[in-house]
Amino acid sequence: MSKFLDKMIEHDIDTLNDHLPESRVALSELIGIDSPRFKTRIGETSVFRVEEIEQLLLEVPKEFYSDIRLPIVVLRRMDYGEGIYTVAGNKTELFMVHRIIGYVDLEWKDFTKWKPIERLARPHVQILRRKLPSTTTIGIGISSKDRSGLKTT
Numbered sequence: 001m002s003k004f005l006d007k008m009i010e011h012d013i014d015t016l017n018d019h020l021p022e023s024r025v026a027l028s029e030l031i032g033i034d035s036p037r038f039k040t041r042i043g044e045t046s047v048f049r050v051e052e053i054e055q056l057l058l059e060v061p062k063e064f065y066s067d068i069r070l071p072i073v074v075l076r077r078m079d080y081g082e083g084i085y086t087v088a089g090n091k092t093e094l095f096m097v098h099r100i101i102g103y104v105d106l107e108w109k110d111f112t113k114w115k116p117i118e119r120l121a122r123p124h125v126q127i128l129r130r131k132l133p134s135t136t137t138i139g140i141g142i143s144s145k146d147r148s149g150l151k152t153t
Contacts, residue, residue: 017139018042024069027056031065038071046071049134056135060096061108067092072132074125075141083122088139091116101127 022039030036036048048070060068073088074097080086087094094116098104101124106114120128128136 019044019046020073020137020139021046021071024071024073026066027053027060027068027070028065030070031057047134052132052135055132056096059100064092064096064108064111068096069093070135072097072128072136073139074120074128074136075139077119077141079141080119085120085122085125085138086118086141087120088141094118097128100131 018041020041022041022043025036025038030048030053033053034050036050036053037045038048040046053070056068056070057065067090069089072093074085075088077084077086087097091114092111095104095106095108095111095114097120098117099106101120103117103124104114125138129138
């Protein structure tokens with residue numbers, strides 16, 4: 001592809017991701033806040049549902065509150081094939097996601113023994129988004145190894 005076309009595609013994908021967070025907020029920082037929110041990359045404010053925060057506080061043990069940063073960003077990974085996603089976060093967030101979608105039945109006390117499964121299929125993401133619509137978001141990612149030479153967004 002030409003450099004011009006590469007730049008156009010990169011810009012379009014970047015624009016598609018304008019709704020993603022500028023920075024994510026630790027679950028521990030959202031305790032007791034009446035109107036929890038975050039800023040998007042273009043400076044808009046997006047609000048978390050208080051019920052979802054409460055649900056996560058019940059799901060996650062207190063010692064992990066600082067490790068969970070919201071919103072959970074799920075990336076559509078075009079380089080992995082059709083309908084494949086990954087969680088753009090840490091192992092703790094990935095474990096929580098897998099517990100919420102019912103993909104893992106380990107208890108939190110066994111978290112250190114868990115071997116992460118990076119990829120999620122579209123049906124898993126649909127379950128996650130149904131359960132946590134305001135505390136999750138979907139972005140588009142292209143690998144830097146992609147033939148076009150574009151970087152992961």
